[in-house]
Amino acid sequence: MSSTLLHASFIIIILIFAFVAIRQVGALFFKGSRRADVAAAFIVIAFGLGLLVGQRKEGPSEAGAPVTAAASSGSALAGALAPKPRDVSMECVSGRPPLGGGVGNVDSIARQADAKVLPWGQALDPAIPYTIVGWAVAPSRKSVAVAACLIIDGHTLGGVASQYGTPRPDVATSLQNDATRDSGFAITIPANALRPGSHNMQIAAKSFDGSLLIVTGAHELVFR
Numbered sequence: 001m002s003s004t005l006l007h008a009s010f011i012i013i014i015l016i017f018a019f020v021a022i023r024q025v026g027a028l029f030f031k032g033s034r035r036a037d038v039a040a041a042f043i044v045i046a047f048g049l050g051l052l053v054g055q056r057k058e059g060p061s062e063a064g065a066p067v068t069a070a071a072s073s074g075s076a077l078a079g080a081l082a083p084k085p086r087d088v089s090m091e092c093v094s095g096r097p098p099l100g101g102g103v104g105n106v107d108s109i110a111r112q113a114d115a116k117v118l119p120w121g122q123a124l125d126p127a128i129p130y131t132i133v134g135w136a137v138a139p140s141r142k143s144v145a146v147a148a149c150l151i152i153d154g155h156t157l158g159g160v161a162s163q164y165g166t167p168r169p170d171v172a173t174s175l176q177n178d179a180t181r182d183s184g185f186a187i188t189i190p191a192n193a194l195r196p197g198s199h200n201m202q203i204a205a206k207s208f209d210g211s212l213l214i215v216t217g218a219h220e221l222v223f224r
Contacts, residue, residue: 085163092149094158104136104215123224129191135168135183136205139213145205148185161188196223
């Protein structure tokens, strides 16, 4: 049975009960007169018309109708509570970090302008910026790190735009530790930051105690 038919049935039942109740009350005043029936009928009819007008203004709920204000605010709240990557650009300072016991991976390198992912080993233009994407976990492997830092030829490349904390449910599943979920990073290699030639790139994870340890293998970047 459709929701419209159920609603109509419910209104009819209410009107019947209302008619009987009003008729009984009216009978106390009119003492057997048919005016009690007439008054009850008029009241019930007016009440029924009021229900129909109200239902018509409210309108039925249909698939594809605009999202209600409550649903919209709920979606906005969920979006506001979702984890957001943090700007950790100031966490990475120049230095030569040692190899660490953490884990991580560099997933891809892409041109920043159009986000086109490039194959490893392709010659890069030093005059344009590139974005490195991957994940890194603190050396303890028990939680996320404070930041992920770009290591070029064994030294930290400081002063570059870096975000950390992107949700990576695949990492949490692989490590069987939900505390490592928000371990994704995106680091930008600025234009003209590296001179032409071959460079080894790695990622280091900064722990909450301030230590910085390399957690990924090396990738070769070739700038023409």
